[in-house]
Amino acid sequence: MKKVLLGNEAIARGAWEAGCHVATSYPGTPSTEILETIAREYTDIRSQWSPNEKVALEVAAGASIAGARALASMKHVGLNVAADPLFTFSYTGVNGGLVILNADDPGAWSSQNEQDNRHLARASKIPMIEPSSPQEAKDFTMLAFELSEQFDRPVIVRITTRIAHSQGIVEMGERKNVPVREFVRNPQKYVMIPAHARPRHKFIEEQFIKLKEYSNKSGINRIEWGNKKRGIITDSVAYQYVKETCPEDSVLKIGMVWPMPDDVIREFAAAVGELYVVEELDPFIEDYVKALGIKAVGKEIIPLLNELTPEIVDQALNGKKITSLVSDYKTPIPPRPPALCQGCPHGFVFNVLKKLDLNVNGDIGCYTLAVLPPYSAMHTQGCMGASIGMTLGFEKAHGEEMARKTVAVIGDSTFVHSGITPLIDLVYNRGTGTVIILDNRSTAMTGHQDHPATGKTANGEETHELDLELLARACGVKRVVKVDPKNTEEFERVVREETAAREPSVIISLRKCILKK
Amino acid sequence: MVNVIFAGVGGQGVILASKVLMEVAKDRGYDVKESEVHGMAQRGGSVECNVRYGEKVYSPLIEKGTADYVVSLEELEILRKIDYLSPDGAVIVNREKIDPAPVQTGAMSYPNDIQEWIKSRVKQAHFVDTVGALKEAGSKKALNIVMLGFLSRFLEFTDEQWEKAIKSLVKEKFVEMNLKAFKLGREMKSS
Structure with a gap:
């Protein structure tokens, strides 16, 4: 069956189909509807609002280490609040799958900043995957639970406002029956005194190599060959704008943004004439590509500030001229900023x-x-x-x-x-x-x-x-x-x-x- | 590919109008995508939804200059979205005026030449007066569906398909009212 779902509803559905047992969150735009949907529609998941994101992640990590599949969802600045547990539960790893849903807000539609949390994946050494549509929002959430258990790592699913709050057709599936695992006491893994933390650091670096192989070979980072004169590396919703405005070009769609697929990037770069990187906010992919010694054009033509739109990509890559009708309207247009309600x-x-x-x-x-x-x-x-x-x-x-x-x-x-x-x-x-x-x-x-x-x-x-x-x-x-x-x-x-x-x-x-x- | 923008003021219900349109398009076998705004942007500010349907839809956002229809639930809001209209596109504007904060405080005035200006630039401009239809429907909240009803005249879907979509998305006790509102909108006159 197919349904029209909001990106956030698709994530909730993905968690449910993946057999998730516990979901935690603190409300924050653009992530709120994930937990709301779970609490309303998927009541076989034990769901809760926590007092803040740090507690939400700790409850989810506790559930995971005790053996359940757990999801903690939050907005980008919420992950700052939860950064302390994030960095250390990276070391402990998981028992049941642990998925952290992070919602960035390019354009600061409803936020105090435009931070790019792809940096947090790299800093915390946690794998990060990025859906680009409601269907992928569901699929990647399910995949995240699998990867988490396969590699003994928490996994971050990063979405942005235009993934969270855009609707599309999603193929619905059944709930997978995943039993809650046993809690096995293992202080070397779960108690991060320095003597345990050092070998765990080594372990996660070893896992990183395996994850990089996954990133290179699994197909999650996908080349869509078109005309090889121009190749575009892109991720998240920017992929959709690229496909819309540059249908002839070759595209490398990044689905796993950390660790990055070095081999795939090299293969793609070698085959195309000119290489471009189209991504919202910071030059995260671009810097990585350039550090591999590959020449690429990115933030020279793609804005660093605010969210991208199809016309921004079309102008930057195709030199499209956008005409403005309203610039010809001479009467001042009063703005309509949000305001406190009457009687608030x-x-x-x-x-x-x-x-x-x-x-x-x-x-x-x-x-x-x-x-x-x-x-x-x-x-x-x-x-x-x-x-x-x-x-x-x-x-x-x-x-x-x-x-x-x-x-x-x-x-x-x-x-x-x-x-x-x-x-x-x-x-x-x-x-x-x-x-x-x-x-x-x-x-x-x-x-x-x-x-x-x-x-x-x-x-x-x-x-x-x-x-x-x-x-x-x-x-x-x-x-x-x-x-x-x-x-x-x-x-x-x-x-x-x-x-x-x-x-x-x-x-x-x-x-x-x-x-x- | 059909591109529709719904514009309005937070609370006018642009999201429901989009949902009904997506549902009817999905049932006809089209790929559909939509983009909307939540959170702080909703508190009485300008809001919009983009709806796109066709064989295969990539971007949830409509590119400037490519919207087939821009439907504005408030008169002033059409100006903020007019750059999205394609040269062959149509605008549908509710003539209701809701004063934004700078007008309420007297810092700015509400433009009084919108209809005239739009009509001089857009070949297909429909300005509608929804007061009568809303009175007959029995609720001001039905504005979104009244406007959708008017838009439906230009789209390929049948009365039955619209009715099915509305029934599947509206709470049972409001179905009759919304079906009535849709019909009233479909038959509404424009100037």
């Missing part, structure tokens, strides 16, 4: 913060939109949880008075993800700052996923509801106030009082997201 609880908060002219250290969520007019009330923002540590940093830079005119603003889900340790730091290192937790009872930005403080699991089951007030008190914050931001006067009074107080305080700004049922 965050709006009340930022009106007050703007009125009080406070320095606002922001965080990751819908509320980051408060940096834009009409609020223009956010002054720093970097990564999950940074608002609180940065607020302490502001105080360390300028002294206590700085804390009187500065606040940290962080959502409930983001606070649970990465806000707790910096709050401990703020108290421990004698800060006196104010943290406002925007508690809208949801992970709103990514589509209202539950988290530990909502009292519901990914599957909708009731569970313990993390009490943010008690938690703040346990960290040592004595001043914890809960207030409804819609009650503007009261909210303003509380913000004035708490920023004035010469000790740490937490304001829980409690009001449900207006979009949440």
Whole structure:
């Protein structure tokens, strides 16, 4: 049977067909729908939202080492959070297959940066495969579990926004019955004290050679011969743009981007007149090809910034002239940036913060939109949880008075993800700052996923509801106030009082997201 | 190969319109691909879906200058996508105006010459007034399906094929309303 699936739905389906037993994630565009689909449609996989990506990967690694097939899915910056377990579970290897689904966001459609995580595969010495369509998203996810067990390595499947959020026809299959393996105690493999880590490093370098042979011989890196005057090496969705705009040329489609297929690259390069590399973001393949001593053209003509499109490839490789009709339209076109919804609880908060002219250290969520007019009330923002540590940093830079005119603003889900340790730091290192937790009872930005403080699991089951007030008190914050931001006067009074107080305080700004049922 | 862009404002339902079109094309044996935006880009911002169907589809994105149809669920949004239209392509524009933030704050004004300008440059330009159809359908949320209904006049698929696709993708309690909306859109007048 054939179905139209979103790339992310195809990955969920692939995990299910591969007999995956455990799936973990933290919501993040463009990866969110993978775990959502599993939790909704493939309930024979035990699935969960973890508090953050580090925990998600650790739960998946635990499941794998205990003998299950496990999937941890996350966005590109999520893999930064999970980088610590990533680099060391590379050493331990697996028992049941362990697949890490990494979703990059070229163009930063919904992200704070455009990092290219192909570098992380190389740095962590973990094999990485890259699907280029929804069908391959399913097939490569299944293959990743096989490779993981065959080579005793975790395997990263890297997708990008245009793979995650593009739909296409996918051939559906049945679920493979894969029994959960025995957990066999093996401290030399699973306990990474230095004496064990050194031989494991040797082991993974040996596996690397075998994987390179696979990369060269398996056909996952495929030459599609056309006219040999010009050859193009490409990967991921860029492959589709190349096939669309250069149908006559020879193409080397990279499906396994780490380790790279040196022999295939050499064979291809030797047979074509001119060699081009077309890839999004960094010159990852290009640098590798050039390091083999092969002449190629890449970032000289293919942009390093932003995502690629068919017209960018067509212009770069074929000199296609694109005419613009709209450049002839002389009336200014008002932009339509994303904005906080009408009646959004965050709006009340930022009106007050703007009125009080406070320095606002922001965080990751819908509320980051408060940096834009009409609020223009956010002054720093970097990564999950940074608002609180940065607020302490502001105080360390300028002294206590700085804390009187500065606040940290962080959502409930983001606070649970990465806000707790910096709050401990703020108290421990004698800060006196104010943290406002925007508690809208949801992970709103990514589509209202539950988290530990909502009292519901990914599957909708009731569970313990993390009490943010008690938690703040346990960290040592004595001043914890809960207030409804819609009650503007009261909210303003509380913000004035708490920023004035010469000790740490937490304001829980409690009001449900207006979009949440 | 048929290339269709649906443009609009976050929340107008461009993704459902794309899904129905893909389903009907898939059932006719075509290869189909689509691209859409999620996450922050959706919060009341400009949104779009690209749908492509034919013998074999590679790119999920439509190249500039090659769209056969650009369907805009809001008037201003047509301007952002007009460069994708092929010289022989058609635009279908809902005349509803939703003020973007710079217009709401008074920093900019909503252009009032869009219809005139488009008509002077595009041979096949259809501007539609959906207010009546939406009232009759009984829900403003049916805008996406009303617009799809209008588009369907230009495509090869039959009423039965569309009905089957809508039924397979819409929640049961909304099927009747959406089928009605589709029919109203199919019969809607344009200016």
